[in-house]
Amino acid sequence: MPYYESPVDGTRLHYVDHGPARGAVAVFVAGAYLGHEMWEHQMLPLAEAGYRCVGLDRRGHGRSDDVWSGYDLDTLADDLQGLLDHLDLREVTLIAHSVGTAEVVRCLTRHGSSRVVRAALVCGVSPGIIRSERLPDGVDPALARADEEFFRRDRPAWFTRFADAFFAVTSAGNEVSDAYVRYLVDRCLVATPRAATGVRSVVTGLDLTAELSAVDVPVLVVHGTHDTSAPLARTGERLARLLPDAVLKVYENGGHGLFFTHAERLTTDLRAYLGGPGATTATTGICRMLAAAGIGG
Template sequence: MPYYESPVDGTRLHYVDHGPATGPVAVFVSSAYLGHEMWEYQMLPLAEAGHRCVALDRRGHGRSDDAWSGYDLDTLADDLNGLLDHLDLREVTLIGHSVGSGEVIRCLTRHGLARVARVALVAGVSPGVVRSPGTPDGLDPEAVRADDEVFRRDRAAYFTALADDFFAAHLPGNQVSPPYVRHMIDRCLSATPRAANGVRAVVAALDLAAELPALHLPVLVVHGTHDTSAPSALTGERAARLVPDGTLKVYENGGHGLFATHAARLTADLRQFIDAGAARGDEPAGAGAAGR
């Protein structure tokens, strides 16, 4: 089972590496509470189509070590960069969902663009969802703190109550089976309480509006019209405007869990995005003499 050590503190982190070693590389960064398994509807078909698909389990998530510390955006971004270095990946398409979008952005602004050619932000919470200098119209911090208390009291009930909204399952075309929903709740509960609350704090503090303009590479932003976890006006639409080379794709009726409800469409859009860059021979920004 493949592991690598965090360059920050040596925490043992699990990753999966599927598909041919010579294919175009896509690295997936998951939502809060979930590990690499959330990407099964994207990673398997892309790997079968000849792409190299890599995904990590964030510290405290999935099969990675149950670390007490390191739940800050810089450390999580360093963990991600450590995976790119460990596998010596080049011309990568970085794909982040939800809080994974923040890890992707901070990884690039902190470590440079030499290894990365393209970025996809899928239902991202970036630039931020809670009121801050960069997100003046964001959610009330007091309401977020109250929600945190509900989460701490009973995570199982919390995930179960919000499952319908997460998938926007009440809307046409968004059917997900009860067994699948139960599976995803179980996977969320596999994240340690420390990790789950730590990542929630990262989301609450996220304010990346000033960092997005530094992403001088193609950025695909995918967002649903009914994403209650990351309302598009605060996140996807703003992110697409703030990056120098952004493309926004809006999924009608899509919720936060569009990786499942809109799986085939998302996979096709990611494949087109990756393959278009490979066909152009995109070189990672900063590669060569400029370096990192």
């Protein structure tokens, strides 16, 4: 299995590398608790279409090493940059979900964009969801603490209880099999208790409003109307406004788990955004204009 060592502390981190070695490169960063497997409905068809798709398991997740430390945003961003450096990837499109969007933003503001040409932020919790001075409409910290107590007491029950809202099943009528819910809960439970609580701490302390203006690559922001984990007005819409060069695509009836419920549309939009394998910058620009016009999904 492919591994590399974190440039911060030598933690052994797992990744997958699918598709042709010379295809246009997309690097996928998963949401909290999940490894690269959450992206199967995007990575597999894109790799089959000729793109090089690299997926990272963050520390304590998937097949990466179980370690005690490093669950802060700077270290997680350094781990991501370490993967780009390890594989010597260039002209990369970074694609992230949920808390992974914060890792991508911090990676770009901390390390620059010499290896990155664009990013796609899907259902992001960025710029932040907990109430603070710069996020006055965020979630009450007391509610977040109560949720944390439930999570620590019974993680399997927590994941199971929130599956309906995660996929917007009742609220939007999305169809998800019981078998897939069980599968995804099982994958979430692979994340160690330390890693899971550490990543939750990143979310509860997150406020990226001051650094978003430093992101110097085009960004596609994808968000669902029924995302209760990261409500559209507080996250996706705000994120698109604060980024210097962003296009927002809103998925009607999409929840936080739209990577599954809206998988075909998301894959189509990502493919249009990436352009053809080995696409030129000009081609990419055309794709961005089409996305802004609402064409291509």
